[in-house]
Amino acid sequence: xxxxxxxxxxxxxxxxxxxxxxxxxxxxxxxxxxxxxxxxxxxxxxxxxxxxxxxxxxxxxxxxxxxxxxxxxxxxxxxxxxxxxxxxxxxxxxxxxxxxxxxxxxxxxxxxxxxxxxxxxxxxxxxxxxxxxxxxxxxxxxxxxxxxxxxxxxxxxxxxxxxxxxxxxxxxxxxxxxxxxxxxxxxxxxxxxxxxxxxxxxxxxxxxxxxxxxxxxxxxxxxxxxxxxxxxxxxxxxxxxxxxxxxxxxxxxxxxxxxxxxxxxxxxxxxxxxxxxxxxxxxxxxxxxxxxxxxxxxxxxxxxxxxxxxxxxxxxxxxxxxxxxxxxxxxxxxxxxxxxxxxxxxxxxxxxxxxxxxxxxxxxxxxxxxxxxxxxxxxxxxxxxxxxxxxxxxxxxxxxxxxxxxxxxxxxxxxxxxxxxxxxxxxxxxxxxxxxxxxxxxxxxxxxxxxxxxxxxxxxxxxxxxxxxxxxxxxxxxxxxxxxxxxxxxxxxxxxxxxxxxxxxxxxxxxxxxxxxxxxxxxxxxxxxxxxxxxxxxxxxxxxxxxxxxxxxxxxxxxxxxxxxxxxxxxxxxxxxxxxxxxxxxxxxxxxxxxxxxxxxxxxxxxxxxxxxxxxxxxxxxxxxxxxxxxxxxxxxxxxxxxxxxxxxxxxxxxxxxxxxxxxxxxxxxxxxxxxxxxxxxxxxxxxxxxxxxxxxxxxxxx
Numbered sequence: 001x002x003x004x005x006x007x008x009x010x011x012x013x014x015x016x017x018x019x020x021x022x023x024x025x026x027x028x029x030x031x032x033x034x035x036x037x038x039x040x041x042x043x044x045x046x047x048x049x050x051x052x053x054x055x056x057x058x059x060x061x062x063x064x065x066x067x068x069x070x071x072x073x074x075x076x077x078x079x080x081x082x083x084x085x086x087x088x089x090x091x092x093x094x095x096x097x098x099x100x101x102x103x104x105x106x107x108x109x110x111x112x113x114x115x116x117x118x119x120x121x122x123x124x125x126x127x128x129x130x131x132x133x134x135x136x137x138x139x140x141x142x143x144x145x146x147x148x149x150x151x152x153x154x155x156x157x158x159x160x161x162x163x164x165x166x167x168x169x170x171x172x173x174x175x176x177x178x179x180x181x182x183x184x185x186x187x188x189x190x191x192x193x194x195x196x197x198x199x200x201x202x203x204x205x206x207x208x209x210x211x212x213x214x215x216x217x218x219x220x221x222x223x224x225x226x227x228x229x230x231x232x233x234x235x236x237x238x239x240x241x242x243x244x245x246x247x248x249x250x251x252x253x254x255x256x257x258x259x260x261x262x263x264x265x266x267x268x269x270x271x272x273x274x275x276x277x278x279x280x281x282x283x284x285x286x287x288x289x290x291x292x293x294x295x296x297x298x299x300x301x302x303x304x305x306x307x308x309x310x311x312x313x314x315x316x317x318x319x320x321x322x323x324x325x326x327x328x329x330x331x332x333x334x335x336x337x338x339x340x341x342x343x344x345x346x347x348x349x350x351x352x353x354x355x356x357x358x359x360x361x362x363x364x365x366x367x368x369x370x371x372x373x374x375x376x377x378x379x380x381x382x383x384x385x386x387x388x389x390x391x392x393x394x395x396x397x398x399x400x401x402x403x404x405x406x407x408x409x410x411x412x413x414x415x416x417x418x419x420x421x422x423x424x425x426x427x428x429x430x431x432x433x434x435x436x437x438x439x440x441x442x443x444x445x446x447x448x449x450x451x452x453x454x455x456x457x458x459x460x461x462x463x464x465x466x467x468x469x470x471x472x473x474x475x476x477x478x479x480x481x482x483x484x485x486x487x488x489x490x491x492x493x494x495x496x497x498x499x500x501x502x503x504x505x506x507x508x509x510x511x512x513x514x515x516x517x518x519x520x521x522x523x524x525x526x527x528x529x530x531x532x533x534x535x536x537x538x539x540x541x542x543x544x545x546x547x548x549x550x551x552x553x554x555x556x557x558x559x560x561x562x563x564x565x566x567x568x569x570x571x572x573x574x575x576x577x578x579x580x581x582x583x584x585x586x587x588x589x590x591x592x593x594x595x596x597x598x599x600x601x602x603x604x605x606x607x608x609x610x611x612x613x614x615x616x617x618x619x620x621x622x623x624x625x626x627x628x629x630x631x632x633x634x635x636x637x638x639x640x641x642x643x644x645x646x647x648x649x650x651x652x653x654x655x656x657x658x659x660x661x662x663x664x665x666x667x668x669x670x671x672x673x674x675x676x677x678x679x680x681x682x683x684x685x686x687x688x689x690x691x692x693x694x695x696x697x698x699x700x701x702x703x
Contacts, residue, residue: 001076002064005033006055007040012048012191013184014041023061024054029073031601033192034107035081038088048195049187050088051460052111052181053095059120060104078135079101091190091197095183096120101159105170106135112198114700115186116162117179121161122170125234129277130650134261138240139253140200145169147210147245151220154237197415201250210245217242230650232517238261239307244553265509268660272652276420276642277654279635282702283474284463287632293460296406298468302327304395306337306368309412312440316340316469318362319441325367325374335367336528341366344441372402380465382434384412390617390621392416393424400425408458410434411449415481416449428456432462435482435645436471445644446471448537451478472638477630484640486625486648487654490617490681495521496550497677498613500595502602505571506583511610521614526564528573529618534558535673552594557587612669619658620670626701634698661695667692 003020016037018024034052041047054060063078085092085107094100096116101123105558108114108122118120124141132138133154145168149186153160153168161534166170175182190196195206210216217238224234231578242513264270285291301317302325303310312325317324328334342363366375375381377477381403383395392411399409409431411421422428448464450459459475466473476482481489495508509520519527534555537547547555557563564570565579572581595602625631631640638653653659660668667688673684691697 001029001032001256002027003029003033005030005032005037007037009044010184012046013187014044014047014050014051015054015184016041017179018053018060019055023058023099024056025061025064026078026107027064029080029377030060031081032075035076035084038081038084038092042088045340047416048191049090051095051180051183051187052092052107053097053183056098058092058099058104058108059096059188060101061099062102062125082107082110082135082258086199088112088202089197091187091195093183093187093190093313095175095179096122096162097179099159102126102133103135106137106140106622109137109140113186113190115173115175115179115183116165116171118162118176118699120179121159122152122165123157123161125157125159126271127155127157127228127231127237130231130233130260130267130273131264132233132257133238134257136201136254136257139250140211141245142207142241142244143200143203143250144206146206147213147241147589148216149221151216151238151241155220155224155234155243162390165538204248207248208246211248212430216245223600225360230648232269232650232666233264234336236264247354247562269650272650272656272660273648274648275635275652275656276638278638280472283472283636283639284467285400286459286463286475287462289456293457294463296379296408296457298322298379298408298465299423300324300378302375302381303377303384304336304381305384305520306341307384307386309345309436309438310442311341312438312442313382313384313412313436314366315344315362315441316436316471318365320468320470321365322468323365323367325369325378326371327372329374330370334370336455338368340487354459361672370694372398375399376402376404378403379409380408380410380462382410382412384436384593387413387416389416391422392421396431398426400427403430406430408432408461412436413449413556415485417480418449418455418478422451428453431442431477432458433476433482435476435484436633442473443644444472444486445640447484447640447644448473448475448483449473449482450548451480452582472639472643474636475632475635476640477628479625479628483625483631483637484644487618487621487632487637487641488645490621491614492521492525493550494617496553498550498605498610499591500549500600501551501596501605502601503605503610504583504588504591507605508610508614510606512614515611515615516650518646523581526570526572526574529564529566530554531558531563549598552598553591555586556590556594590635613673615654615657616666616670617681618671619654619666620681620683620685623688623691623698624656626698627687633702635702655698659685659699663688663697664692683700 006017006019008015018030020027020030041050051681072655092111093113094114098120105122105124124137126133166174220238228234239261240257247253300323301623303314304327306326306328314324316324328337345359347448381399385391411433414435418433422431431451434456435447437443437445448462457662463473498508499505505522509523509554512520562569563575568574571587573584574581622637631637634655637655642649642653643649667684670684
């Protein structure tokens with residue numbers, strides 16, 4: 001069996017210590033050990049109370065997810081162990097020494113009392129895996145702290161520190177110093193006070209007070225719909241807490257919890273979200289770079305450019321306590337950029353997310369300059385000017401002259417050639433891509449781009465730096481568009497073709513919104529600005545007849561000064577002060593006129609075709625990216641699209657979703673659309689054809 005629970009006695013106290021490194025999950029041996037340990041303590045007349053704690057840095061960090069698919073070794077189930085604990089006639093004190101997540105916190109809730117170290121985090125994160133606390137958490141917690149607080153805690157899935165848990169009523173005391181010794185002292189005090197046990201299952205005051213207050217559950221549903229759109233598990237959680245309040249009987253509520261847990265287990269979202277859980281850990285592993293590769297020190301940073309991206313990147317460094325020097329071309333631009341950063345922080349203060357003192361501390365980490373010479377002490381320098389390769393190469397040439405030896409030179413480019421930039425220096429091994437996503441201080445994704453000569457320790461350092469900046473770092477090879485934007489090009493191109501052939505921008509966006517995307521392609525274009533591509537084509541001298549047909553409508557809108565949200569008109573109309581666009585019949589007329597000019601006969605296109613034509617070329621391109629080694633694994637693509645492009649989490653990402661559709665079905669539709677429309681987008685990737693021929697999915701490539 002995996003894991004164990006050590007048993008010892010300290011006078012009249014039995015001390016049980018969960019030992020299943022590194023985080024003490026509830027594996028088979030731990031469950032058996034909990035059951036056997038309590039049974040042993042109950043049979044020993046010299047033992048009057050029990051203290052339960054964890055070895056190492058965790059109390060119990062939750063269930064063993066590897067056992068979810070079956071294959072767990074023979075042992076008592078968790079519910080059996082909890083019944084044994086809850087039936088104890090001798091008080092049990094949980095000494096929460098470290099992480100108590102999921103089933104670990106549910107174990108603690110079966111104890112009579114809970115004390116915790118100040119640094120110990122507690123949480124019920126199951127909702128993030130498409131599940132619910134299935135070991136009585138939805139029944140015991142409302143009885144302990146009330147339905148409203150319990151729902152907020154369970155539905156967020158976020159951990160809280162022990163002092164906050166004490167204020168909420170989840171733990172009874174926070175112990176400074178040795179938490180085990182403190183728990184033993186706490187247990188002895190309980191014995192001195194009469195040795196009463198306290199079974200949460202038998203407490204009814206909180207749920208009785210909540211009974212009849214349906215607004216609690218209405219508010220929870222509203223919040224869940226807003227924060228976790230399309231998720232299945234939140235409704236199951238709410239139904240369980242409703243049962244705890246309205247049924248009154250604990251065992252009846254446990255039956256509801258078991259039924260709802262089973263529904264979550266059977267729902268496809270559960271598999272998708274657990275795939276993402278493991279994928280977030282997998283993307284940190286680089287096969288050809290040993291885990292013990294020495295890292296370069298990153299104690300200071302510099303950012304070139306203080307516009308939207310540069311300002312956000314600077315905030316990312318300041319937010320984690322790394323001092324950053326910000327360079328702009330003149331004092332006016334510098335003052336403006338730093339002012340925007342300050343206003344962004346002030347907004348956080350107005351929303352209660354930061355204090356003025358925290359803002360002052362972060363702003364003190366920002367130093368402005370207009371001289372490259374002032375960048376000479378930075379450990380990492382991030383170039384964040386607009387997308388022009390010649391300009392970026394010029395900047396890297398300047399950095400080569402002023403940066404100290406061993407400094408990492410990074411570009412925030414979203415798709416330009418990192419190797420060309422490296423060639424502008426005499427230190428190509430120090431050059432790497434760090435593609436932040438906008439807004440850089442908010443978005444979780446960091447696309448790390450390795451050049452042909454990028455040194456292994458630079459890659460390892462930047463991947464670690466991504467985690468320090470609270471980002472999910474994914475490694476990409478150096479190719480136009482890298483992983484994300486290369487695939488996005490196929491998605492947006494298809495959307496442009498579909499509206500010329502018969503759909504409207506509003507139908508396409510509606511289909512993608514229903515799929516779970518926060519914005520459809522045309523809503524996204526309005527947000528970014530239609531004029532960016534239009535102005536680039538003007539500067540390049542592209543003749544109107546040479547403009548790609550999928551950009552013709554956007555260019556016509558720009559000629560009418562409809563640039564998107566920035567001008568309150570683009571594909572949509574934006575009433576003053578609103579970011580919610582309204583459809584415009586004039587745009588439909590422009591689309592229809594453009595179709596006629598191109599000789600394209602319009603027809604009705606159903607929603608299913610819209611969805612497949614937007615997503616299948618994206619997946620096909622993903623297969624090519626895997627073939628070429630630009631992405632290491634399918635899960636890397638999934639993480640990029642979930643965290644950088646708003647692909648719905650509940651699908652598991654585009655490559656995982658494709659497997660769920662059946663790659664044979666995806667390939668058949670790609671071939672069918674190829675017969676109808678032709679073009680490179682519908683040429684099946686050889687890897688896709690190979691996997692289908694072998695009866696495999698992208699999951700077979702995970703390694």
